[in-house]
Amino acid sequence: MRLIPSLLALAAIAGAAGWWLTAPTRAPAAALADLTGDATNGELVFWATGCASCHMAPGAKGEAQLVLAGGQAFPTAFGTFHAPNISPSAEGIGGWTTEEFVTAVTKGVSPGGQHYYPAFPYAAFANMTLQDVVDLKAFIDTLPQDATPDKPHDVGFPFNIRRSLGGWKLLFLREGWVVNADLTEIEQRGRYIAEAMAHCGECHSPRNALGGIERSRWLAGTPNPAGEGSIPNITPAKLTWSEDEIVEYLTTGFTPEYDSVGGHMAHVVENMARLPESDRASVAAYLKKVPPAE
Known part of the structure; x- marks a missing residue:
């Protein structure tokens, strides 16, 4: 009978360790303290990162592509993901601080402390310079506001357990370059x-x-x-x-x-x-x- 309490204790320790290891992490506030956004460079970053391609409304053309209302669907083997509204509105990211924005882009964590699904390519954006990410926010803040609400993702169990994405990040989120040759x-x-x-x-x-x-x-x-x-x-x-x-x-x-x-x-x-x-x-x-x- 002594075995049962020992197993329960081990399970509790393992659970606590797992909870700690899968906890969301935030961008370093100290590293952002002296950075000021440059919207001119941010526009180049915006096009290089392809923000509009995913976050414009379905079928948007011309200047409408700069209205980042979201709504496009992206089917995957794990479910269908819908791009959120990232316009500078209350329904989008208008109230986000610089730290919250950088945390979302480079860490895949929402202002509310939830892991984002890796359909959002933060695994790649993690290698961006903090200055470029801050500049990106400065440019997005100049774009039109839109009040379109986000569509929920169509993701079933167990992939709808957000905390499990912390385990995914432990396994697959790798900062650093893939091609490490001697480059010019x-x-x-x-x-x-x-x-x-x-x-x-x-x-x-x-x-x-x-x-x-x-x-x-x-x-x-x-x-x-x-x-x-x-x-x-x-x-x-x-x-x-x-x-x-x-x-x-x-x-x-x-x-x-x-x-x-x-x-x-x-x-x-x-x-x-x-x-x-x-x-x-x-x-x-x-x-x-x-x-x-x-």
């Missing part, structure tokens, strides 16, 4: 854009059964989670375009074979085309340094 300054800039801001790996890399990115097969392509076709391998094993051809594609959406970009990638090209050409060239240079993967 231009290639490093391309890595920063591709791995952090533009979060290319979030779509172009395969994932394991728990949704963690297989970093050993970085950018090797994967089935489309929406169920239509696949997302291509963009490592040098399959992407044989020259750097100039990659830059042309990221500028105009036309491939060397005179095909045109489609699907969600069309938004990515629109975003990339708004960046300086030097940034598109840096991404092309980086892609040539990615280890080939079949």
